[in-house]
Structure formats: structure tokens, C-alpha cells
Amino acid sequence: MGVMFAxxxxxxxxxxxxxxxxxxxxxxxxxxxxxxxxxxxxxxxTVPALFALSALSYEALLFVVAAMGATGAVxxxxxxxxIPKLVPKNQIATAYGRxxxxxxxxxxxxxxxxxxxxxxxxxxxxLLVDALSFIVAAILTRTVRVTAPDVPEPExxxxxxxxxxxxAIFREPFLRRCMVVIASASLGNGAANALLVLFMIRELxxxxxxVGVVLGAGxxxxxxxxxxxxxxxxxxxxxxxxxxxxxxxxxxxAGLPIAEPGWGGLAACLFYxxxxxxxxxxxxxxxxxxxxxxxxPTAIARGMALANLVPEIAATIxxxxxxxxxxxISVRFTMWASLAVAALFGLMTLAINRFSQSPRD
Numbered sequence: 001m002g003v004m005f006a007x008x009x010x011x012x013x014x015x016x017x018x019x020x021x022x023x024x025x026x027x028x029x030x031x032x033x034x035x036x037x038x039x040x041x042x043x044x045x046t047v048p049a050l051f052a053l054s055a056l057s058y059e060a061l062l063f064v065v066a067a068m069g070a071t072g073a074v075x076x077x078x079x080x081x082x083i084p085k086l087v088p089k090n091q092i093a094t095a096y097g098r099x100x101x102x103x104x105x106x107x108x109x110x111x112x113x114x115x116x117x118x119x120x121x122x123x124x125x126x127l128l129v130d131a132l133s134f135i136v137a138a139i140l141t142r143t144v145r146v147t148a149p150d151v152p153e154p155e156x157x158x159x160x161x162x163x164x165x166x167x168a169i170f171r172e173p174f175l176r177r178c179m180v181v182i183a184s185a186s187l188g189n190g191a192a193n194a195l196l197v198l199f200m201i202r203e204l205x206x207x208x209x210x211v212g213v214v215l216g217a218g219x220x221x222x223x224x225x226x227x228x229x230x231x232x233x234x235x236x237x238x239x240x241x242x243x244x245x246x247x248x249x250x251x252x253x254a255g256l257p258i259a260e261p262g263w264g265g266l267a268a269c270l271f272y273x274x275x276x277x278x279x280x281x282x283x284x285x286x287x288x289x290x291x292x293x294x295x296x297p298t299a300i301a302r303g304m305a306l307a308n309l310v311p312e313i314a315a316t317i318x319x320x321x322x323x324x325x326x327x328x329i330s331v332r333f334t335m336w337a338s339l340a341v342a343a344l345f346g347l348m349t350l351a352i353n354r355f356s357q358s359p360r361d
Contacts, residue, residue, distance in 0.1 A: 007062055008069035009316075013309070015070045019077035020305035024298050029078040034141045036075035041134030043067050048124035080304040084292040085146045093289035094230030100281055101226030108219045168295045169287075169303040175294060178242050178287045179310055184345030185249035185283075186311035188338040189276060190318025191325070192253055196269065199256070199331050204265040214266070218273035225281030232282065242286050248279025253339040257332060284311065 023029055043064050050056040087095045117126055169175040200206040200214065232241050252275040255268030284307065291303040318338070326334040 004062055004065045007066040011066045011069035012073040013312075015073040016077065016305050016309055017302060019074040020301040022074075023078045023081060023301035026078065029082060030141060030144055030146065032078045033075050033082075034138050036071050036078070037134050037138035037141060040068060040071050040075070041131040041138070043071065044127055044134065045131040048127045051124045076308075077301055077305055080288070081292070081300045082144075082146060084300075086144075089293065091230070092292065093233050093285055096285045096289050097226040097229035097281075099226070100285060101223045104219050104223040104226060108216065108223075167306075168299045169291060169306055172294045174239070174242075175287060175290060175303075175307075178246075178283065179307065180345065181242075181246040181249070182280075182283055182287070182307075182311050183314045185246065185280075185342045186314035187318040187321075187345070188253055188340075188342030189249065189280075190315030191322025191334055191341075192256060192272070192318075192338040193315070194319035194322050195326055195331050195334055196272070198326075199259075199335065200265075200269055203261075203332055204259060204269070205261045206266060206269075210266055214269045214273050217270050218277040221274040221277035222281045225278040226285065229282055229285050233286070238286060238290060241282060245279045245282035245286060248275050249283065250339075250342045252276035252279065253335070253342055257336040257339055280311070284308070 023032070026032060047056065047061065047064055050060055083095050083099065084092050114126065114130075117129065121129070169179060196214075197211055200211050201208075206214075229241075232244075236244065252272045255271055259265035259268040287307045288304055291307065292300055295303045318341075322334045322338065325337055
């Protein structure tokens with residue numbers, strides 16, 4: 001299972017930026033999304049097909065999982081830059097927020113629906129239902145009409161130009177500061193999140209039901225952030241929203257190191273999941289929604305890919321580092337270290353140069 005998870009993650013990481021570069025130069029991104037969704041459905045359907053033919057093997061599953069990760073990376077790279085072409089500029093953040101909230105709702109409901117259906121359907125049949133959902137998504141994609149066509153990047157563009165475009169979000173001051181805060185907070189949260197279940201059970205003595213409630217709270221916090229981000233942007237402005245989001249991502253860790261068994265410890269874990277996921281959604285969507293207006297149009301997909309890739313890589317490094325520190329010292333010490341890392345880098349960023357205000361503020 002670990003190798004399968006790694007195969008999906010690695011294929012997604014490796015293809016994310018090349019796919020985004022392709023998306024930036026594509027004149028028909030929705031066509032790629034359509035075929036990617038169809039391919040995903042076919043890939044999933046191959047598992048029950050191989051099972052029916054008595055030809056299913058671990059190697060075949062590994063291939064399907066890796067191919068699904070790669071296909072998902074391509075679809076995501078082509079889909080993300082489409083939203084700014086469907087809504088007015090002043091509604092981009094709200095649109096991304098609603099998209100994030102609907103995806104969060106699916107992440108919450110999907111496993112529950114799958115577990116329920118598994119009581120009535122054999123696993124191969126359930127996979128066919130899953131494959132059908134991708135076919136439906138592909139059909140719905142065909143109904144989307146983009147009024148502003150993409151302008152493909154000139155074929156003669158040099159590799160040096162493409163390389164500069166790749167790092168465009170780090171050259172823009174506001175986006176760069178946001179990305180530094182995202183990376184530092186994700187580093188600390190990666191370590192804390194990887195050890196949270198162990199911490200709740202071993203250190204706080206929480207029951208499995210409490211662990212499930214806490215983990216579900218993270219999805220709820222993210223959904224709420226997606227729903228209200230448009231209102232927060234209008235009330236606070238872009239720069240202050242980013243500052244509040246970064247603070248929430250760091251402050252959410254504050255209760256974990258001092259948490260004790262009982263209701264206080266449970267409240268600290270709930271606050272970590274709710275506030276942390278709420279702040280993370282606010283920050284990431286703020287960055288994503290600002291990229292179309294601050295980055296060259298020929299680098300939007302790559303900017304969005306990097307904005308999502310940086311926190312994932314930082315969280316992965318944090319999880320690995322947190323596991324090492326917890327093994328050598330203790331889980332609680334790792335929680336202190338996670339808070340210190342997130343706070344230190346976040347405060348350094350703010351001290352060096354405060355969050356700039358958006359031109360719309």
C-alpha cells in the first residue's frame with residue numbers, strides 16, 4: 001500500500017510542472033481535460049476487467065495507480081487556469097472558493113458513499129461505478145464554453161524565457177511573500193499532521209471516535225474557507241486576507257504542544273484542524289486568484305501548479321522530518337518544533353517586508 005501511494009504521488013509530482021507548461025501553450029485546454037477524464041475512467045475500469053479475466057496482479061494495480069496520478073496531474077494543470085476565463089475578475093476568488101468547497105464536500109461524502117455501496121456491491125462493481133463517474137465528468141466538461149480563447153505561447157520561445165516564466169510567482173513581491181509563509185507553515189503542519197493520530201491516541205488518550213471527529217473537522221474548515229473567501233476579500237482586502245490566513249496557519253499549531261488528556265486536548269486538536277485548514281484554504285485561494293492578474297498570461301498554469309506544489313513538497317518534507325524527530329526524541333517535542341518552525345519563518349517573512357497591499361485594496 002505504501003509503494004502504491006508513493007507511485008501515485010511521484011507520478012503526480014513529476015508531471016505537474018511539465019503538464020502546466022503544456023497547458024500554458026495549449027489553445028484548447030478543455031479538450032485535454034475531457035480526454036484526461038475519459039482516460040481516468042478507462043484506467044479504473046481496467047481493474048475489474050482484469051479481475052474478471054483472472055489477470056489482476058499487484059504490478060497491474062501499481063501501473064493503474066501511477067497512471068491515474070499522472071493523468072490527474074495533467075487534468076488539474078489544464079483545468080485550473082480555465083476559471084478566470086469563465087467569471088469576471090472581481091469574482092475569481094469567490095469562484096475558486098466555491099470550487100474548493102465543492103471538492104471538499106466530495107472528499108467528505110465520497111468515502112462515506114463508497115463504504116455504504118461496498119456493503120451492497122462487490123469491490124469490482126464499485127470500481128465500475130467509480131469509472132462511470134469520470135465518464136459523466138467528461139460529458140459535463142463538453143458543456144463548458146470558454147468565451148475568451150487561450151493565447152498559445154509562441155513556438156519560438158526560448159528555454160530561458162520558459163524558465164523565467166516558471167518562477168514568475170516568486171518574482172512578484174506579494175506572491176513571493178505569500179509562498180514563503182505557505183512553505184514555512186506547511187513544513188510545520190506537515191510534521192504535526194503526520195503525527196496527529198498517534199499524538200491523540202498515545203499522548204492524549206483520545207478514543208477512535210474523537211480522532212475521526214477531529215480529522216473530519218479539517219475538511220469542514222476547508223469547506224468553510226472556500227465558501228466565505230469572497231466575503232473576506234471584500235471586507236479585508238487581498239493583503240490583509242493573506243496576513244490573517246498565514247497567522248491562522250501558524251496559530252493553529254499553538255495548542256498542540258501544551259495539550260493534555262481530556263476535553264482541553266480535544267479542543268486543541270479541533271482548533272488545529274479547523275483553523276489550520278480554514279487558513280490554508282484562504283491563503284492558497286488568495287494566491288491562486290491573484291496569479292492571473294500578476295503573472296504573464298503565458299505562465300498562468302505554471303504559476304498555479306507551483307502554488308499548489310510548494311505546500312505539498314514542504315508538507316512531505318515536514319512529515320518525514322517530524323517522523324525522524326519523534327522517533328529520536330518524542331512526539332510532543334515534535335509538536336513544539338513544528339510550531340517553532342512555522343512561527344519563526346512566518347515572523348521572519350513579515351519582519352523583513354510586510355505583506356503588500358493588492359492594487360485593488
